[in-house]
Amino acid sequence: MKKIFFIFLFFSSQLFAQNNQFVRTYTNFAQKHVEVSGEGYVVGGIFMGQISLFKTDWSGNIVWAKRYSSGNSFADMKKLADGGFVIASTNALLRTDSSGNVIWAKQYGNVSIITVDTATGGGYILAGSTSASPSVSKIFKTDSGGNIVWKKALKDVTYDRIYFPRA
Numbered sequence: 001m002k003k004i005f006f007i008f009l010f011f012s013s014q015l016f017a018q019n020n021q022f023v024r025t026y027t028n029f030a031q032k033h034v035e036v037s038g039e040g041y042v043v044g045g046i047f048m049g050q051i052s053l054f055k056t057d058w059s060g061n062i063v064w065a066k067r068y069s070s071g072n073s074f075a076d077m078k079k080l081a082d083g084g085f086v087i088a089s090t091n092a093l094l095r096t097d098s099s100g101n102v103i104w105a106k107q108y109g110n111v112s113i114i115t116v117d118t119a120t121g122g123g124y125i126l127a128g129s130t131s132a133s134p135s136v137s138k139i140f141k142t143d144s145g146g147n148i149v150w151k152k153a154l155k156d157v158t159y160d161r162i163y164f165p166r167a
Helices: none
Strands: 007-015 018-026 029-036 040-047 050-056 062-068 074-079 085-089 092-096 102-107 111-118 124-130 137-142 148-154
Touching (some): 029 074, 050 085, 092 111
Antiparallel strands (some): 029 040, 050 062, 092 102
């Protein structure tokens, strides 16, 4: 049976000193959105079993939509300084340019990634857990190409959600 998820998005923003608001229905399951300064929004989630991103203009019209084969579970997304995006999936990290085109994708095996952020000095910091029993929490750092620089197991640590605080 084919399932279609509907989302209702409500965004408000200042544009030319006017309060522009819209409500749109998309046949997509949105899990995270980020504002793209001066352009609109990029929304990430799962569509038809694949990680998906779509960009809207300020009126909610879809500018572009992309689906990716790297992973089938959307965990987190961050907008990067160059306008691109880094997307965390079940056991993968995906890097795109500002138009959603894949720059690289890396698989990390037995780790379920739950969050990603940019790391001081470049690269990315990821947090997640192993799928082994008992589950072990892990954090690891990658370089800017997604290659693991280091990883640490956090034994006896459980979590609902890991966040990386910013100063």
